[in-house]
Amino acid sequence: MSEAIANSDDTPGSILELRRITKIFPGVKALDDVHFDLRQGEIHGLMGENGAGKSTFIKIITGVHAPDTGEIVIDGRKVEFKSPIEAQRLGVAAIYQHVTCYPDLSVAENIFMGHEKVTGLTRRVDWKAMHGEAQKLLDRLDANFSSRERMGALSVARQQIVEIAKALSTNARIVIMDEPTAALTQHESNELYRITEQLCDAGVSVIFISHRLEDIRRLAQRVTVFRDGRHIGCWPVQEITQDKLVVAMVGREISTMFPKRRIDIGEEVLRVANLTRIGYFRDVSFTLRQGEILALTGLVGAGRTEVCETLYGIARWDSGSVLVEGREVTIEDPLHALRLGIGCLPEDRQRQGLVLPWEIGKNITLPSLRAFSRLYWMDEDRENQAAGELARKLNVKASSIFTRVLALSGGNQQKVVVAKILSRHLKIIILDEPTKGVDVGAKAAIYDIIGDLAEQGYGIILISSEMPEVLGLSDRIVVMKEGRVTAQLETANATQEQILKASMVVDATEAAAEVAAETTADGSGSGE
Amino acid sequence: MADARTPEIRIQAVRNWSWKTFFFQWEWLLVVVLLLVVAVNTYLSPFFLALSTFIHTPATFLDKAFIVFPMMMVIILGKIDISVGSTVALSAVMMAVAYNAGLPMPAAIVLCLLVGVLAGAFNGVLIARFKELSFVIVTISTMMIYRGIAYIILGDQASGRFPGWFSLFGWGTVMGVPFMLVAFVVCAVIFGLLLHKTSFGRAIYGMGHNAIACRYSGVNTDRILMTVFTLNGLMAAVTAIFLTSRMGSTRPNVALGYELEVIAMVVLGGVSTNGGIGRIGGPILAVFIVGFLGYGMGLANLQAPIVLVVIGLLLIVSVLALRVRFTIRRKKPVV
Amino acid sequence: MAGRKVTFTENLRELGLFIFIIALGFAIQMRNPAFLRVSNIVSLLTNTSILGILAVGMMLVLLTRGIDLSIGSTIAFSGMVTALTVARYPGMPALLAVAQGAAIGVVIGMVIGVLVARFDVLPIIATLGMMNIVRGLTYVVSGGRWVSAYQMPDSFKALATGRTLGINNLIVVAIVVYLVATYFMNHTRTGRRIYAVGSNPDAAEVSGIPKRRLVFLVYTIMGGLAGLSGVLWVARFASAQGDTAVGYELQVIAACILGGVSILGGVGKISGLLLGTILFGILANALPLIDVSPFWQMGIQGVTVLVAVMTNAMVIRNTERSALRRRATM
């Protein structure tokens, strides 16, 4: 792959260049002799599996870490950052996935935090100027919310826009976006693409980091791939195929992402009828059968996760009914759900799925502590044995089950979460975005596991925003929009267009009529 | 991260014993500190070094140590309970008043435990049911309320005149060893097993690191929260029994400031207030460090303010040492 | 529209507190008509002003997700040292004494600041340790003695009893502290950055906000205010003793929390803080007026705090639920 490196040398118009950067943390070489260059007005994709060194790379460009060796060149001049402020001054800005927002402060303050507008003499914060400026930036990005809104009250997508506005406000010339689309739906991603392109037209250069091949293909002119802290290659996007890119990231071939298997679909295990949780979703109905993979799709915020949380006992439903194997049930809490045979792989792996500082084994057995204890007394030998078996079965890559989950890659962490579910005897498994933030290699492994699970007769509800995943894995598709089911399709006959239409297109007059109808219904006092 | 690339390693289910991890523990530092305390005390006072010091004097500082165990659980959960001192006062006052109102002493003791359990459970229910309220504010207000009730009941009186056998709790011995020390050891064993060997303990640690993940894993987090706070109330009542037995009477203002002393011992014992971290041995050692330190300095007739300063310094210095240890141990950044 | 609604929810707390104070004041007035007499209001405010000054500092600390348990000891220490100084040098100008006390507080605050900001010691532990150390030092410097009224020059005592523009000096100082704090928190960059640090410390770090320096600053300010309060305390009561203000920190924290400051950081407003402090002041000062047995006082204070925060939680829950219902019409 060395031929790819050659073209990065001294290209005229290069606004940022990193040469032979090495960064060593105690015990690990995070970056090893890495090159990178970014041209004026370019969108440069950066890809790599988790742990490839991307995060360290960003931190070096933004001045959070100093490299051990190597140099950073901006506008042809060598620079050394002593603090993030200095990088900011030279026009470098980073948009992280979610770390940088201040939920308790206003949008305007979020935009200007660190470089607030002050009045000349008294150096007091100039609120009027700040809000005015912020509103101008938001308008420029076609955002339809106010700069006075509290950041914490905004959706992820809107927060992302605020982050971009923030980058613009520093007059950034180099913007780094770290997996900006990870938490966005297709629709929101499209919006982000538009804004990013707008940025470039204005002369800003963008480093766009993403796991999603689609992002890179849509946006970037060139793409660089890192693996294990090393620079693997840099190609113009048109000249590289998807497969080649995957090989570069993973280091090996992935033959087929979605092995089509023929699985016998059995008895009905779950029937949801007219399920309603006020304010989140209403009148949701579907069924699920043994060995079936039912995809639940739609935009983020369409109520998919909320439906599943309700089925898993995290929240209560207000009306409607749930039947598990034909018997009507109430579900009080997750423990109750697990006893009924419903398991869940939650959306936010690190927050909801894992006890990060814990060992793999302890994490795996957490849902089934009862099974490994008699009168609360833990049988640790049996526990470790079972955990080891599951970890082996799912091919978790670690030296032993006493390795901390913290130290695993995203994909392996996800495998541990799956192992947790398998530690109990279940019938129904809810998978909420199982491949979110997981690198390509692990994705394939997880798809494989999902196939296996279906084969073993589990009924699976798969929530996903990735169209190929939905179409490639499921047997049937339920599409939701704004808390309602808008389409139920057999995957064999479904097309991407159908799904998108059902999840996005809003007929203005129809929507207005709905609102009117329901306001009166609420007014009539049906209540909870 | 590197091992993630080597596909054919089969994951092991056997733990490797390592001397390094065994000796690289907070508790060893505490052991050293304890030995240092013994050494300094021996130097300061000719009366310190005697068998009776180690066997009998623990009874002078062990009363509040019973709360250390459940408080440790509370802190592992990432919470703090400031109301325990007041709970001690309330349950002691209830016991005394009930006995003097004609209840037989054994029944009064049961009532005392019951009051402690109720007080703890009330904290637990509030904290579990009102997630938006912080545990600090809940326990600060119940701290005032419990002691307030004790004042309302007893006003300016002291109450006591217990039957003679009641003083055995605080003063009696079992084969030459004070009953309190025996009870402490028993509690230490029970709580140690509870924390480290049961699913209950496992869930407590899990919740300390990540309560949400535990809830998603089917752990009944609310019930565990309530149980732990209830245990805290129960052990506060146990402290109330020993304390009252040692004093022979009680007043609404007993056990003032116990909560901070208990929290200090737990933290000195290496339990992180961030939750999830800490083993039973640390706080036990800390109880004896603080206890012997105070006792030894008292034997040397050092004035109380000096003892205050030394214990404050000990707390800060030990936590600084804890910081240093973690900085050394943290090898890998989480990329 | 959406912006409006948010603001309303967020001001609900202050509104509720305000209504509660009015109701409480009315109830007390019914029992004892002396309550709303000017002289009583003045004495109530005078007695509450020190609590109020400390609450401002504590709010800053709580905003950064910290806590300071050492302020009772700092008050005692700075008060004692200052009293000893003025007793030895009666000619010393009173303002110099104030400066000295505040400086002592600042030094103690800086020590805590270094421990917390530089060495990452948990605030609760660092301040718990300092609480013991500083209290011990207070006894050590005083040698167990008190400094009494006759040993203090009149100019010093006048700090707390004198008037400026017809208003008691303590109230004046408290008002000044509140005005400065309002300006500082709402209109200076440093103030807003303190909110930012509490709201999201990680974000503050990556966006180049000097998080550690701000945390250090916050404890220094808290120490300075505690030192100032120590001088005022001693001047007010014309006596300095070793056990001054034992356990006062919990009252200050309770007042902050009543005022809507979250101990989880990032949330809290000066306006709410003011109301919380006043409510606490009323509870401490008005109960003797309505002939409540002294034995009931502590219980009543505790129940009030609990009821206030629980009511607030309920109101917010209900508001959110009705907001959901409105949203449900989508």
Add this chain to the structure above:
Amino acid sequence: MKRTVIMLLVVIMAVAPIAAVFARGAQEDGVQRHAFVFKNTGNPYGEKQMEGFADGIREQGFEPILRAPDVPTAEAQIQIIEQLITQRVASISITGNDFDALEPVLTRARNQGIRVLSADSAVNPASRMTHINQADSEMIGRTLIQAAYDMAGGSGDIAILSATSQASNQNLWIEWMRTELADHPAKYRDLNLVRVAYGDDLRDKSVSETEGLLQSFPNLKVIIAPTTVGIAAAGRVVTDRGLIGQIYVTGLGLPSEMAEYISNGACPYMFLWNPIDVGYLTAFAATSAVDGRISGAAGESFSAGRLGSFEIVAAGDGGTEVLLGAPFRFDPDNIDEWKNVY
């Protein structure tokens, strides 16, 4: 668990060699040591008592040990007494934080042959040989009411501002005050005791309580505060509010704390005994008890250095006590010579 056990074993095994290195050898030089335990540290009144005690003991050629916990609780005093027992002191004189709560530990001390006395604030008769009382409680109570009568000019409201609601001394005095009022209904016809308030010996609370009294009882003439913090706080409020001459403060207080308010008229006069003498007397009672001259029974007498000879009398609580004498009256004429003493 395994870890814990191993560590404890290590501690136990290491104690012996370490001890061998550091031990200085228990030297018993044979000097008799007498201990005095006050309520809490940092209390000038207590410091003066301890000073008097130390003088008295040294005067006789013995060694004094002066102790006080940092908080005024019985729990803390129990710990100190345990430490004193271990040190094998000859006698313990204690100013009790609780009347009954110290009985078990003091009994233990007596069983080990240590003589136990209480001074200033008594412990119950079962746990002491005798009590050194500053002055007759009855006399204090009655005198204070008479002073209030005098200051109020015979009519008006009076209120009491006490320390904590549990303080046994104060409660006893308040009882005698009530008795005095009840004994002479005719004389005190127009004198109403309207409230007993508790300032908990805290400055801020005492001030609040005083102000509450002023607001609630417009007819208030006299505040009796039988505690130093309380009387000084009341004096402060009266001075601040410009009420000198309208409302009078009296009670028991340290001359140094009250000098200002006695000079300015807020407190026309007040009472106290000399805490140095209390300590000094206690020292002689303790040594007499140790060498067997007294057993604590009523009728016995002993000599107390410069103070002369004292007799043990029966006390109101069923035990015995030694009375120092009548409380001393401090007024503008003599306050200046006393304010620097204590």
